[in-house]
Amino acid sequence: xxxxxxxxxxxxxxxxxxxxxxxxxxxxxxxxxxxxxxxxxxxxxxxxxxxxxxxxxxxxxxxxxxxxxxxxxxxxxxxxxxxxxxxxxxxxxxxxxxxxxxxxxxxxxxxxxxxxxxxxxxxxxxxxxxxxxxxxxx
Amino acid sequence: xxxxxxxxxxxxxxxxxxxxxxxxxxxxxxxxxxxxxxxxxxxxxxxxxxxxxxxxxxxxxxxxxxxxxxxxxxxxxxxxxxxxxxxxxxxxxxxxxxxxxxxxxxxxxxxxxxxxxxxxxxxxxxxxxxxxxxxxxxxxxxxxxxxxxxxxxxxxxxxxxxxxxxxxxxxxxxxxxxxxxxxxxxxxxxxxxxxxxxxxxxxxxxxxxxxxxxxxxxxxxxxxxxxxxxxxxxxxxxxxxxxxxxxxxxxxxxxxxxxxxxxxxxxxxxxxxxxxxxxxxxxxxxxxxxxxxxxxxxxxxxxxxxxxxxxxxxxxxxxxxxxxxxxxxxxxxxxxxxxxxxxxxxxxxxxxxxxxxxxxxxxxxxxxxxxxxxxxxxxxxxxxxxxxxxxxxxxxxxxxxxxxx
Numbered sequence: 001x002x003x004x005x006x007x008x009x010x011x012x013x014x015x016x017x018x019x020x021x022x023x024x025x026x027x028x029x030x031x032x033x034x035x036x037x038x039x040x041x042x043x044x045x046x047x048x049x050x051x052x053x054x055x056x057x058x059x060x061x062x063x064x065x066x067x068x069x070x071x072x073x074x075x076x077x078x079x080x081x082x083x084x085x086x087x088x089x090x091x092x093x094x095x096x097x098x099x100x101x102x103x104x105x106x107x108x109x110x111x112x113x114x115x116x117x118x119x120x121x122x123x124x125x126x127x128x129x130x131x132x133x134x135x136x137x138x
Numbered sequence: 139x140x141x142x143x144x145x146x147x148x149x150x151x152x153x154x155x156x157x158x159x160x161x162x163x164x165x166x167x168x169x170x171x172x173x174x175x176x177x178x179x180x181x182x183x184x185x186x187x188x189x190x191x192x193x194x195x196x197x198x199x200x201x202x203x204x205x206x207x208x209x210x211x212x213x214x215x216x217x218x219x220x221x222x223x224x225x226x227x228x229x230x231x232x233x234x235x236x237x238x239x240x241x242x243x244x245x246x247x248x249x250x251x252x253x254x255x256x257x258x259x260x261x262x263x264x265x266x267x268x269x270x271x272x273x274x275x276x277x278x279x280x281x282x283x284x285x286x287x288x289x290x291x292x293x294x295x296x297x298x299x300x301x302x303x304x305x306x307x308x309x310x311x312x313x314x315x316x317x318x319x320x321x322x323x324x325x326x327x328x329x330x331x332x333x334x335x336x337x338x339x340x341x342x343x344x345x346x347x348x349x350x351x352x353x354x355x356x357x358x359x360x361x362x363x364x365x366x367x368x369x370x371x372x373x374x375x376x377x378x379x380x381x382x383x384x385x386x387x388x389x390x391x392x393x394x395x396x397x398x399x400x401x402x403x404x405x406x407x408x409x410x411x412x413x414x415x416x417x418x419x420x421x422x423x424x425x426x427x428x429x430x431x432x433x434x435x436x437x438x439x440x441x442x443x444x445x446x447x448x449x450x451x452x453x454x455x456x457x458x459x460x461x462x463x464x465x466x467x468x469x470x471x472x473x474x475x476x477x478x479x480x481x482x483x484x485x486x487x488x489x490x491x492x493x494x495x496x497x498x499x500x501x502x503x504x505x506x507x508x509x510x511x512x513x514x515x516x517x518x519x520x521x522x523x524x525x526x527x528x529x530x531x532x533x534x535x536x537x538x539x540x541x542x543x
Contacts, residue, residue: 034540036485
């Protein structure tokens, strides 16, 4: 299976690889997936507590090229968005942008889960109500 | 000058040796006869070529040419060997013993026979990939008609103790079948010394053409018969009908001859390169060689690089190097290699594995390039692996409640 140029580009030059201080109140961390399934994503957001705008986003991913590309692209999209906007990022947007084939859709789902999980982590830390998302089968 | 891409997937298939192609060429346009045409020179010529190839093939494995049944490949050989014995020896019993790391052509054939009334025992393998002979002995029953254990494994290259296995089968009056696709042409295989009754192998794993293989069926001590699975003109002593693939068989014969003559030199050279590759990659932290290193094919190395995923790893160099991973991120099930799992490897290590399969044309320059490319990619991906970071921080990754999806 050949990868799209965009996946190759994100894989070769991943954006925003790194770690934010997960203990910080202004940082939300999402850790999703499982080693047994062959992919684990950790996505972190730094949020401006006054404006609710995501000022920085970092990721680390164990997984295939599509998983790495999905998380890399997700961090790019997150920066500059408010946490309310960020929560609307849909995995199919990632699929479209990266041209992921059907067998790789789960990578984008994982990235969406990571975003939501990071936002919820931030919300809980800051006394906001935890958002409830529909269970999805993937 | 190093030519890219480098092919290191010789367990999947091998390039055809130019000597093989040369031998085959006259049998397409010029000498196109049907080997079963008994009444004219076209047929005689084809038959003669097939007879000669059959001798070359037989010689490689220490067999009599009459014991070579030509097939379309090892999958057919596995089917014919196992199903053929099940049908032929039905009055004697219905029990078959095999193991969990067999190729799908054996496992799925056994599963199929279970539906038809066979009782199948799937032996587990030990962590080094070899079966436990005591378990085999314990599994033998009066109804056991066949022990089907591969000669060498396609993913990790471990060589099963076939002599001991065949002795156990013989002692209990069962036949011994072996899928020797990965072994024949690579290491010395002798059907008599090894006590093999039936053996499937194929040309394209030993620098011959695709689409042609053979099933060795013993004629003496004991005389073995398998029920044909393809009915027709009664070719191949009635065990496998169908017009013979003359150019393919000629190529198979030539490939067998070249393998026999070059084996010692090839093995010496290739195993040195394999060891160089393996020793260099073992220097990477948290890398593990899979399978028993003392009982292994000379050209295979299967290594897990913990905390990086195999498919992601391959992406780092797959435009330059062709090899296989035990990970299966593309499959719908997301299941990693069942062979590696059968060794007791966690799914995480199974997902992190690469199989290097060297071959006759592999050069030291290619190995040096591969060592560097793989090492660089592993280090790069670990920098972006959350699991590597946790490992470095001393977090117990197994203790985390992962959300399985």
